[in-house]
Amino acid sequence: MGKKSLLTEMRDTQLAIELIEVGARPQVLESETTLSRERLLKLYKEVKGVSPPKGMLPFSTDWFLTWLPNVHSSLFINIHRYITRNSDCNGIEAVLKSYRLYQEYLHTNQIEAVLSFTRAWTLNRFFESRMLETAVCSDCGGHFVVHPDDLHDKYVCGLCNMPARAGKTRKAKAAAELSAAA
Amino acid sequence: MKMDEMLDEMRDVNLNYLMLAQSMIQHDKATAVFRLGITQDVAELVEALTPAQILKLASSGMMVSRLRFDGGAVLNMLTNYTKDRSLAQSHAAILMAAQQAEAFA
Numbered sequence: 704m705g706k707k708s709l710l711t712e713m714r715d716t717q718l719a720i721e722l723i724e725v726g727a728r729p730q731v732l733e734s735e736t737t738l739s740r741e742r743l744l745k746l747y748k749e750v751k752g753v754s755p756p757k758g759m760l761p762f763s764t765d766w767f768l769t770w771l772p773n774v775h776s777s778l779f780i781n782i783h784r785y786i787t788r789n790s791d792c793n794g795i796e797a798v799l800k801s802y803r804l805y806q807e808y809l810h811t812n813q814i815e816a817v818l819s820f821t822r823a824w825t826l827n828r829f830f831e832s833r834m835l836e837t838a839v840c841s842d843c844g845g846h847f848v849v850h851p852d853d854l855h856d857k858y859v860c861g862l863c864n865m866p867a868r869a870g871k872t873r874k875a876k877a878a879a880e881l882s883a884a885a
Numbered sequence: 886m887k888m889d890e891m892l893d894e895m896r897d898v899n900l901n902y903l904m905l906a907q908s909m910i911q912h913d914k915a916t917a918v919f920r921l922g923i924t925q926d927v928a929e930l931v932e933a934l935t936p937a938q939i940l941k942l943a944s945s946g947m948m949v950s951r952l953r954f955d956g957g958a959v960l961n962m963l964t965n966y967t968k969d970r971s972l973a974q975s976h977a978a979i980l981m982a983a984q985q986a987e988a989f990a
Contacts, residue, residue: 774972774975774976774979775975777979778975778978778979778982781979781982781983782919782982784982784983785918785919785982785983786915786916786918786919789918789919789923789924789925790914790915790918790919790924790925790928791925792914792915796915797915800913800915800916803916804916804919804920808978812971812974812975813971814971814974814975843958843976843980844956844958844980845976845979845980845983846979846983847979862972862975862976862979865972
């Protein structure tokens with residue numbers, strides 16, 4: 704590598720700022736831009752006002768298969784797939800755009816975010832390395848995130864066949880009581 | 886509704902649709918492609934339409950947009966409130982996002 708191009712550096716800085724704003728962790732920035740770690744940390748502090756969280760990124764595919772995360776990650780991967788298949792947007796840009804669409808969806812339906820940007824980015828990586836894939840639900844025909852090694856002959860998604868205790872969290876109960884009282 | 890009125894309203898809807906689609910595409914092509922449910926090729930065609938062409942298309946006596954729910958599944962889900970509403974929405978969103986653009990081409 705010769706001299707660093709000023710233009711690339713500027714573009715990368717712009718990208719890094721956008722990524723930090725949607726909540727990307729430093730590891731994501733490091734692998735998506737050519738900026739040095741020090742510069743990224745400095746940038747992170749300037750944008751967010753606090754130091755980035757430390758520690759490793761979540762690396763397990765299992766999280767994406769649990770009920771609620773599965774619904775959200777399936778939605779994200781469907782958006783991402785549509786965008787990458789039908790436009791020439793790809794790479795990190797496509798992940799960013801899909802994530803914004805996902806966020807907007809949450810916002811319009813007043814649903815709490817489950818998938819953080821870093822998770823979404825990880826999910827995309829898992830798909831690229833084929834550690835996860837989608838299966839078609841035999842009931843509704845939707846595409847859902849599944850493990851490639853499992854059997855999917857008669858796969859039924861978590862929304863068609865809701866697990867008995869799905870969504871019945873303490874928080875949901877408190878919200879229901881609150882709305883009943885009002 | 887009289888025939889003339891209906892044709893007028895259809896032209897208005899078409900005009901609105903095409904102009905909105907155009908500005909969405911100009912603003913952010915990839916996002917617009919997803920929202921409109923079209924392919925990039927179609928998006929580029931729409932983007933390049935001149936005002937005169939848009940007018941002509943709009944008053945062709947046919948709707949230029951069409952319903953995106955081919956089967957009843959998504960439509961049912963969006964209008965079915967017996968289940969948890971936000972879950973039905975999520976389910977519908979997943980099915981909508983997975984639809985093929987080719988189906989509308």
